[in-house]
Amino acid sequence: MSWFGARHDQVANLVGREPEIHRLHLFVSRIAGGAGEALLLAGDPGVGKTSLLDQAAALATGSGMRVLRATGSQFEADISYAALHQLLHPCLGEVPRLSPLLAGALNVALGLGEGQAPAQLLVASAVLALLQATAEKQPLLLVVDDLPWLDRASALVLGMVARRLNGLPVGMVAACRSGEPGFFDLGGLAVVYVDLLSEEAATELLTSRYPVMTPRVRRRLLDAARGNPLALLELPVSLGDLAHTVAGALPVTLPLTHRLQTVFASRIRALPAPVVELLLLAALDGTGDLRLVRAIDTDRGGGALHAAEQSSLVRADESGERLTFRHPLIQSAIVELSTSEQRRRAHAELAARLADRPERHAWHLAEATEEPDEKVAALLKEIAIANLRRGDSVGAVTQLLRAAQLSPPGRGRSGRLAEAAYLGSLVTGDLREAPRLLEQARLADPGPGDLLSVAGARAFHLLHGDGDVDTAHRLLITALHGQEGARDTGDIVVIEVLYTLLMVCFFGGRADLWPPLHDAVDRLRPRPPELLVVLSHAFGDPARLTPHLLARTDAAVARLGDEVSSARIIRTGIAVAYLDRLSQCREALQRVIRHGREGGAVSSAIEALFLLGQDAFHTGRWQEAQRLIDEGLQLCQAHGYDLLTWPGRLTAALLAAARGDVAKAVGTARDMDAWAAPRRAGIIGAYACHIRSLAALGQGDFEMAFHNAAAVSPPGTLAPYAPHALWVFHDLIEAAIHTGRNAEAAAHLAAARDCRLDRLSPRLRLVVLAAAAITDTQADTADLEQAIAEPGNDRWPFDLARIQLTYGAHLRRAKHTTEARRHLANASQTFYRLGAVPWAERADRELRATGISHASTATGLASLTPQQRQIAQLAAAGHTNKEIAARLFLSPRTVSTHLYQVFPKLGITSRAALRDALADTSDAGTRNESGPAHRADPGRIRPQHH
Structure with missing residues (x-):
């Protein structure tokens, strides 16, 4: 079996087998040179030994050698010399050249002649002589697969032949399963142990064959296959349409194809029934709890656990009290070989033994239940909600789906299906699964059903799939007003609906959307969740954040070190996105990304990637920012999160604008306008204005910059519920000054002072101080000078360099040339280091205006x-x-x-x-000049893309 279904033309594509292939290259080269030897490939079933034999055969053929092959067969294992006949059949025409003694012995052994059965040593001598005669024309490579299945006579003879090839232009490469007995004598032969694939190689193999697959399903398959190539290629076959398969729909034990069953089930069938029953209980338990398995074995009379260990299917670690299967697919094989009745009985026994462990008890009870049972469904839902609160979102959705299956037809089943659709979309990234589950919910109860769950799921899907802000807002408000339970803080669906409503309000970007949210939060009893309060104020209207709420926001960030919930980490990061505190959230956000890559909450991982990308942009790590954004956008595309692409595309476009790729930046802004306008997604329109403003400033088009910055928030006010006004504040001030709108600049500065914008973060303090310096010619700039020089303020290099450029230009116009040069030179160096070429050129032009002909200190x-x-x-x-x-x-x-x-x-x-x-x-040599002789036009110097 070749991994790619070919023997010669594709075997070179083996993934992760470079060391083994190199060893085979050396081996074949020695055989071609006349140095006969044998090499054994040993490894677990399905690890790719046959593919490596194919590789050896292809290498030998390419080297001008002749290849003879044989494969052990279970059905010919009792036929003497069957494998030897298969191997030598192509060269039997050379038998007459042997001596009569050897020719007669070989003919009798292979059933080609009559006579007394020859001694095996004589047969081995005859085989060696035949190989030598055949190899006179061209070197030979013998390829033998499945050594343990060779018939006894062939195995003994080939074992003798393998140790007597020295000096002949003949090689033998053979494969066997590690630890399996056979008649072929392995002693004294070189062995290459073929290990399981590394995580990286396994991922490459899986994605090369099945590129369309959700990350969570991919993670589940990688965990199940554990680096076994055959499993990686065969497991997806039984899952159907991988483009629409979601993790929550996968069974606990993955179904095996016939090929996998053949590989992994052969030993199981040979075991006594009590041993198989114990292995089934261990497989269905799935936790590796050795104490539980040992207790079951003892109650049944003992001995089965020892027999299971002797079979090499499981390993018992006494020190860690763990029972592990040699390979996860052995568990799947055990489960598949059992009947449904056997599995239900096993689950029932496990549920009874685990009554003191609520989660495991509920799950086994659910699996033991065949008919709908409201009590079991309700118990499983309680466990799902508890898991959701502690951060196990994927497990929670799986349990909710099972609870829905066990619910009797009617409102209970409909509500649980709706909750699974909503929470699955919200926390696991299975957005495309929501419509199907909602349709099932409607069919389960044609009446009004669980209005809040249904509304939450539909609104989430409308927002993230279609971007329909107004419809999503109306659905949620109506549902919250129509359900009495919408005041209970303990109801997880109520809280999640409010978080969804908050994001609807944000993306709507209009102040009139927010009051119903605040009203619903205030009505929660006994009190609203702390993070919900913090997020609704810090993210919704950060300019008006009170000192008390700012302190509560900082406290939420301080708690991230111990936070396990991806959703709470993301919400905390979102809360401080406009408050310049994302750097303090990096470690927690990186945990969310790792969790998403490993099969956790994909939507949270997307948001974490974009938040970290935003942080990397503001802190001058632009290459890292681009990498993070690219990964997030790929996940958005894979999971259908259209709305979430825009925050990522915003950062990508700001990067392009800063680097001078105006066409790309403005193109993104145009796409945003076209998408946002019919959907009334106001924040996306603000994103577009921000991009155009930054691009225009880089090009020195201050009129265009002013109109775009003013569109986010009018001069003289920081509009309520317009958080993006904090990011374009400096844009508006700078553009206003350059276009002679001094009154508008002064009014905008006054608005910032009224809101005390400078207290929100050190960066905003810098921005406000810079605004004061350039709008008021009589202003004392000592505080600004001190803030610019203050250690740590260079953590925002692009913002700091922009402030130094603006301030330096102001100083130049005020005839403070020496101070102007210092700030402008620092700004130029920072811009060049970042790759912000148009901004560097602006700084250089200002420097030339001070009498310095060049900007940088080296060229x-x-x-x-x-x-x-x-x-x-x-x-x-x-x-x-x-x-x-x-x-x-x-x-x-x-x-x-x-x-x-x-x-x-x-x-x-x-x-x-x-x-x-x-x-x-x-x-x-190194020239100590002040800069290059000229600067290239950024529109003409963009490197070629090959």
Whole structure:
């Protein structure tokens, strides 16, 4: 069996087997050179030994060798010399060349002649002679698979032959399962142990064959296969349409294809019934609780556990009290070989023995129940809600789905299906599954049903799938008003509906959407959840956050170290997104991303990626920001989260605007307007204005920048429930000053002071101080100077450099030339380091206006980082971005970004000029000048993309 269904043309595509293939290369080379030897491949079932034999055969054929093959067969295991006949059949025409003694012995052994049965040593000698005669024309490679299934006579003879190949141009490569007995004598032969694939290789193999698969399903399959190539390729076959399969719909034990059953079930069938029953109980328990299994075995008379260990199917770790199966698919094979009645009895026994452990008791009781049972369904729902509160969102949704299946037809089943649809969409990323579950809920109870759950699921789907803000808002408000239980803080659905309503209000971007939310939160009893209160104020209207609420927000951030719930981590991160505290959330957000990659809450992982991407942009880690955003956007596309793409695309567009890729930035803004307008998604429109404002400022188009910044929040006011006004505050002030709108700038500064914007974060304090310095010619700038120099304020390099550019230009106009040069030079250096070329050019123009002809302190090679120098030299040598990326283990996008930064540093405008520029700077050495002779136009210097 070849992993890819081919023997010669595709075997070189084996994933993760480079060391084994290298060993086979060396082995085949020695055989071709006349040094006969044997090599054994040993490993677990399905690990890919046959594929490696195919590889060896292909290598031998390519080297001009002749290949003879045989495979052990269970059905021929009792036929003497059956495997030997299979192996030697292509060269039996050479038998007459042997001596009469050897030819006669071989003919009798292979059933081609009559006579007394020859001794096996004589047969082995005859085989060696035949191989030697055949190899006179071309070297031979014997390929033997499934050694344990060889018939006894063939196995003994081939074992003798394998140790007598020295000096012949004949090699033998054979495969056997580790630990399985057989008649082939392995002693003294070289052995290559074929291990399971690494996590990275397993992922590559699975995704190469099944590229359309949700991350959670992929994680589940990787865990089940545990690096076994056959399992990785076969398990998805039984799951149907992987593009729409969700983790919550997968069975506890994955079904096996016939090929997998053949591999993993052979030993199980040979075991006594009591041993199989004990293994079934252990498999269905699934926790590896050795004490439980030992207690069951003791109550049944003992001995079964020892027999199970002797079969090598399980291992008992006495020190850790753990029972582990040799491979997870052995568990699946055990379950599949049992009947449904046997499984129900086993679950019932486990439920009885685990009565003191509520979660495990409820699950086994549910699995033991065949008919709908409201008591069991209610018990399982309680466990699901408890798991959701402690952060196990995936388990909770699985349990809710099972509770719905066990609910009698009617309102109970309908409500639980709706809750599963809502919570599944909300926390696990199974957004595309929601419509199907909602339709099942409607069919289960054609009446009004559980209005809040249904409304929550539909609103969430409308918001994230279609972006229909107004309909989602109306659905939720109507449901909250129509349900008396909507005041209970202990009702998880009520709380989740309010969180969904909060995001509807945010994306709507209109002040009139928020009062019903605050009213619903205030009505919660005994008190609203702390995080819900914090989020509704800090994220909704941060400019008016009271000192008390700001302290409560900081306290929520401080609790993240112990937080296990992905949803609460994300909500805390969202709460502080406009308060410049995302850096304090990094570790917790990274945990959410890891959890999502491992099969956890995908929607939370998407939001964590975008929050960290936003943080990386503001803190000057732009390459990391792009990588995070790209991953998040890929997940959005895979799961149908259209709305969530926009925060990610916002950061990507701001990066493009800062780097001077105006076409890309403005294109994104245009897409945002087209999408947001018919949906009345106001915040997306604000995103578009922000992008255009930043792009215009970089190009020096201050009129355009002013109109876009003012569209987010009018001059002279920080509009209520317009949090994005905090991010464009500096844009509006700077653009107003440059366009002669001094009154508007002063009014906007006054609005910031009225809200005490400077107390929210050190960055906002810098922004407000800078606004004061440039709007009031009589203002005392000592505080601004101190804030700029204050340690730690360089954590926002782009913002700081922008402030220094604006302030430096103001100082130049006020004839404070020396101070202006210092700020402008610092701004220029920061902009070049970030790759913000248009901003660096603005700073350079301001510097030239102070009488300094060049901006930076070094040019040529001296101005490049080591990595930039290496990339520039490879590009000058003619390598494409893709080739450079492969050589330096970078992405092509990263190479392109580096080149975009290199061109202006070298004072060139095209890739073709790289070689001369590097040669000139190399000859001249490091020049201590103030900058390159000229700056390239950013529209012309963008590196080529190959």
